Amino acid sequence: MSNTPSGSNIVTRFAPSPTGFLHIGGARTALFNWAFARHHGGQFLLRIEDTDRARSTEAAVQAILDGMSWLGLQADQAPVYQHQNAARHVAVATQLLDTGHAYKCYCTAEEVAAMRETARAAGLPMRYDGTWRDRPASDAPEGLPFVVRFKAPQTGETIIEDQVQGTVRVANDQLDDLVLLRSDGTPTYMLSVVVDDHDMAVTHIIRGDDHLTNATRQAQIYQALDWPIPIFAHIPLIHGADGAKLSKRHGALGVDAYRDMGYLPEAMRNYLARLGWSHGDDEVFSTEQLVDWFSLDKIGKSPSRFDTDKLDNINGHHLRQHDDAQLCALVCAMQPDFDAHRESLTQAMPLLKERAKSLHDLVAGGDFLRAQRPLSLDEKAQKALDPETVDRLRMVHQRLAHLPSWSKTSIEAELRAYMDENQIKLGQIGLGLRAALVGNSQGPGIFDVLALLTQQEALARIADQI
Numbered sequence: 001m002s003n004t005p006s007g008s009n010i011v012t013r014f015a016p017s018p019t020g021f022l023h024i025g026g027a028r029t030a031l032f033n034w035a036f037a038r039h040h041g042g043q044f045l046l047r048i049e050d051t052d053r054a055r056s057t058e059a060a061v062q063a064i065l066d067g068m069s070w071l072g073l074q075a076d077q078a079p080v081y082q083h084q085n086a087a088r089h090v091a092v093a094t095q096l097l098d099t100g101h102a103y104k105c106y107c108t109a110e111e112v113a114a115m116r117e118t119a120r121a122a123g124l125p126m127r128y129d130g131t132w133r134d135r136p137a138s139d140a141p142e143g144l145p146f147v148v149r150f151k152a153p154q155t156g157e158t159i160i161e162d163q164v165q166g167t168v169r170v171a172n173d174q175l176d177d178l179v180l181l182r183s184d185g186t187p188t189y190m191l192s193v194v195v196d197d198h199d200m201a202v203t204h205i206i207r208g209d210d211h212l213t214n215a216t217r218q219a220q221i222y223q224a225l226d227w228p229i230p231i232f233a234h235i236p237l238i239h240g241a242d243g244a245k246l247s248k249r250h251g252a253l254g255v256d257a258y259r260d261m262g263y264l265p266e267a268m269r270n271y272l273a274r275l276g277w278s279h280g281d282d283e284v285f286s287t288e289q290l291v292d293w294f295s296l297d298k299i300g301k302s303p304s305r306f307d308t309d310k311l312d313n314i315n316g317h318h319l320r321q322h323d324d325a326q327l328c329a330l331v332c333a334m335q336p337d338f339d340a341h342r343e344s345l346t347q348a349m350p351l352l353k354e355r356a357k358s359l360h361d362l363v364a365g366g367d368f369l370r371a372q373r374p375l376s377l378d379e380k381a382q383k384a385l386d387p388e389t390v391d392r393l394r395m396v397h398q399r400l401a402h403l404p405s406w407s408k409t410s411i412e413a414e415l416r417a418y419m420d421e422n423q424i425k426l427g428q429i430g431l432g433l434r435a436a437l438v439g440n441s442q443g444p445g446i447f448d449v450l451a452l453l454t455q456q457e458a459l460a461r462i463a464d465q466i
């Protein structure tokens with residue numbers, strides 16, 4: 001059996017169920033599908049699996065769309081909403097009935113519960129016992145509800161050549177006859193996903209390995225319909241630092257939370273890519289490189305671990321490579337009162353991003369630019385302003401007040417002259433100056449801080465403390 005759709009262009013999809021946020025695992029699945037499609041010049045599609053009408057909320061759909069858009073994972077077509085395809089799913093179930101690949105099962109809820117109980121008592125997974133599998137249509141009770149079951153092959157095996165997991169074999173006698181249509185006529189996930197993937201011409205299904213057992217069942221449905229089976233790639237799940245499957249307990253959050261924590265989308269893409277995929281020893285790379293390098297054979301077989309320190313580190317690298325004007329815009333979006341200080345913020349950006357790990361660090365580092373006089377000083381800053389230091393600040397104030405030009409070079413030259421003449425080290429005046437100008441220990445080097453403020457503002461802040 002060949003499971004390669006021949007001659008078709010590559011089409012991938014991300015198929016989230018909108019029952020929560022776009023969580024980290026989902027975002028990574030989306031990224032892998034996106035990167036694979038982009039690498040091959042194919043199509044990346046989005047399908048919202050909203051057949052569970054009770055649990056699918058509009059807010060959750062919006063959170064997925066927002067998360068994808070923030071991450072820059074643009075789908076190539078409008079999203080497909082699975083519940084809108086229900087009639088088509090039912091039609092395919094009918095086709096399977098007509099071709100003898102499915103049958104109506106009239107077992108009552110009690111009978112099915114009894115099968116479940118028998119299996120449970122024997123320590124086995126639930127198996128439908130086949131009661132209605134081969135019964136003639138004439139046995140069908142009039143007017144009673146039924147489900148439509150797939151008539152799964154009972155002999156032989158189903159084999160999947162998974163691009164990550166390798167060859168996956170299941171003996172067909174291990175798979176029972178799953179439900180395709182519920183007694184209310186609605187299609188099940190297992191049917192819908194196959195029909196939609198086929199109709200959307202999906203060639204590669206890249207998703208979490210929690211779907212691996214579904215894949216063999218889905219493969220059987222493809223075979224019964226005589227449809228080409230897409231290529232599967234089941235990626236190991238993400239674990240927390242303690243090695244357990246990533247969950248809310250680990251602080252697993254929606255991607256919106258990472259945006260709010262000040263991570264850049266390109267850093268998230270870089271970090272998420274490294275959760276399970278690798279390119280040699282490369283840890284920091286651009287999205288262009290990711291697209292260039294991405295291949296399924298470099299997805300690892302063991303679960304990856306979520307590591308916030310590594311994410312911070314990668315974010316720091318991307319901040320330093322990011323355009324300064326754009327960073328200013330992001331900082332202003334977070335703290336609109338920076339808008340009035342955009343010019344000095346732009347000048348400060350190359351210095352601020354030097355040590356920053358998140359956009360919040362840029363905000364904290366640049367805070368002194370927008371601080372209002374008189375500054376409120378933190379405890380350390382207050383302590384730094386002892387009487388001796390204040391005396392020195394008086395001297396410094398005088399000398400800086402007479403500086404004809406206000407630049408880092410002229411400021412530094414003047415202060416160094418003052419220190420030389422009075423045999424003072426930088427630390428003996430620097431801490432006091434930072435206290436007066438910044439109010440805390442944040443911000444760039446002290447000569448830069450002075451130069452980034454206007455002469456008038458710097459002098460006024462010093463005067464406030466003397």
Ligand code: GLU
Pocket residue numbers: 015016017049193207211
């Ligand atoms: N809707 C499923 C989920 O969110 C994914 C289905 C699939 O990828 O085939 O887990």
